[in-house]
Amino acid sequence: MSESLIHDVQVRVRPGSALQGACRVPGDKSISHRALILGALADGTSRVRGSLSAGDTRATLRVMRALGVEIETPDQTTLIVHGRGLRGLEPPAAPLDCGHAGTAIRLLAGVLAGQRFNSVLDGSAQLRRRPMRRVVEPLRQMGAQITDTRGCAPLRVVGSPLHGIAYRMPVASAQVKSSILLAGLLASGPTAVIEPGPARDHTERMLRAMGADVETADGCCVTLIPPGRLQPLDLSVPGDLSSAAFVLVAALLAGAGEVTIAGVGVNPTRTGILDILGAMGAGIAQNNPRAESGEPVADLVARPSALHGTAIAGDWVVRAIDEFPALMIAATQAEGVTEVRGAEELRVKETDRIAVMAAELRKLGASIEEWPDGFRISGPQRLRGATVDGHDDHRVAMALVLAGLVADGPTTVTNARCIEDSFPGFVETLQTLGANVEQIIADERGERTA
Numbered sequence: 305m306s307e308s309l310i311h312d313v314q315v316r317v318r319p320g321s322a323l324q325g326a327c328r329v330p331g332d333k334s335i336s337h338r339a340l341i342l343g344a345l346a347d348g349t350s351r352v353r354g355s356l357s358a359g360d361t362r363a364t365l366r367v368m369r370a371l372g373v374e375i376e377t378p379d380q381t382t383l384i385v386h387g388r389g390l391r392g393l394e395p396p397a398a399p400l401d402c403g404h405a406g407t408a409i410r411l412l413a414g415v416l417a418g419q420r421f422n423s424v425l426d427g428s429a430q431l432r433r434r435p436m437r438r439v440v441e442p443l444r445q446m447g448a449q450i451t452d453t454r455g456c457a458p459l460r461v462v463g464s465p466l467h468g469i470a471y472r473m474p475v476a477s478a479q480v481k482s483s484i485l486l487a488g489l490l491a492s493g494p495t496a497v498i499e500p501g502p503a504r505d506h507t508e509r510m511l512r513a514m515g516a517d518v519e520t521a522d523g524c525c526v527t528l529i530p531p532g533r534l535q536p537l538d539l540s541v542p543g544d545l546s547s548a549a550f551v552l553v554a555a556l557l558a559g560a561g562e563v564t565i566a567g568v569g570v571n572p573t574r575t576g577i578l579d580i581l582g583a584m585g586a587g588i589a590q591n592n593p594r595a596e597s598g599e600p601v602a603d604l605v606a607r608p609s610a611l612h613g614t615a616i617a618g619d620w621v622v623r624a625i626d627e628f629p630a631l632m633i634a635a636t637q638a639e640g641v642t643e644v645r646g647a648e649e650l651r652v653k654e655t656d657r658i659a660v661m662a663a664e665l666r667k668l669g670a671s672i673e674e675w676p677d678g679f680r681i682s683g684p685q686r687l688r689g690a691t692v693d694g695h696d697d698h699r700v701a702m703a704l705v706l707a708g709l710v711a712d713g714p715t716t717v718t719n720a721r722c723i724e725d726s727f728p729g730f731v732e733t734l735q736t737l738g739a740n741v742e743q744i745i746a747d748e749r750g751e752r753t754a
């Protein structure tokens with residue numbers, strides 16, 4: 305049966321689960337994108353273990369191949385990237401399709417701006433709705449010739465000589481910071497980025513591991529001296545904390561005992577979710593802390609916890625930016641008020657995650673107050689099972705599955721194929737832990753369990 309005949313993937317959840325046990329989560333999406341892109345720019349062959357093979361990273365892999373990079377995948381999670389050096393990419397024959405992946409298009413805009421050839425970066429209808437001026441503007445200041453389409457993709461890049469700049473970012477975005485640093489690899493003179501908040505620093509760590517001179521001063525000013533070359537990577541990718549967050553919230557809300565997730569990345573620019581859940585009363589331990597390939601890693605152990613609401617703003621927002629859909633479900637079950645401010649970036653993710661989550665939670669009987677930059681949820685609230693829409697946004701769809709675990713009666717999440725963009729095996733992982741959840745594929749032959 306060809307994949308194109310699939311009409312929808314739905315997840316059906318029944319309440320009454322009692323989760324416990326041990327699992328792993330797939331490799332970190334941000335690090336996997338960067339390993340593909342930076343590995344391609346290295347002098348020599350990079351070896352990457354534990355990489356994420358999912359919709360978003362497969363898009364980056366296809367784009368790098370279209371730029372002439374040979375990439376072997378001896379198994380699902382291993383990448384052997386035959387780097388072509390900083391100036392070795394080849395002109396692509398067609399527009400480069402980044403799928404749903406915002407990280408791919410924004411980072412690649414930086415890589416392609418300084419090449420000696422032209423290219424077009426594009427993506428899905430969903431990606432075409434997301435703002436790109438935030439990278440186009442600083443890249444132009446570096447001498448890039450890039451045209452966007454009313455501020456969005458497609459991006460047309462005329463490869464041009466670049467010069468370093470000092471850029472004060474208006475939003476704390478790791479994608480913008482990384483795009484500028486990647487352009488800086490080919491620029492004349494140093495490039496500096498000043499961040500308004502602690503956006504994830506995987507690009508800086510990886511560049512350092514490849515021998516580049518990257519310094520971070522006062523935790524917010526990153527300077528790159530253009531390296532003549534990058535050494536290849538030998539990298540183990542940790543489990544993705546942004547995926548683990550969904551399992552953690554499930555364990556806190558619907559746990560019967562401990563749930564252990566081994567080998568999860570706990571880079572401090574990503575651990576806002578652990579700080580926030582901790583402030584809400586969650587029992588989550590970080591066991592066996594260690595460093596792997598320049599990134600902090602730990603085994604996370606969550607036990608069922610009575611949560612209470614909290615106020616979330618400032619650095620917590622930046623350091624937990626992808627976890628708010630999961631956090632909203634936790635907030636509905638927490639005693640008291642959870643209030644989030646300064647999170648307007650949630651409105652320009654794969655979907656407007658404030659509006660979409662509020663609309664779907666209301667279908668489950670929840671009440672939530674929306675603001676332009678956040679929301680307020682008073683709990684605990686009784687959720688009633690219903691059919692809800694995942695909106696083709698992986699983190700929305702997974703969050704609604706969590707809602708189903710604590711709702712009365714069955715819940716169906718439609719438009720949930722997107723879960724595969726970041727967490728292939730999400731439903732199976734919950735099943736292994738004891739959740740009453742199944743994936744339904746609706747195609748020409750009707751509906752069947754996956």
Ligand code: S3P
Pocket residue numbers: 333334335407476477478479480482503504625626649
């Ligand atoms: C990412 C950065 C974040 C995050 C996204 C991945 C990255 O986006 O939301 O899922 O890999 O650099 P912003 O840079 O837009 O905040």
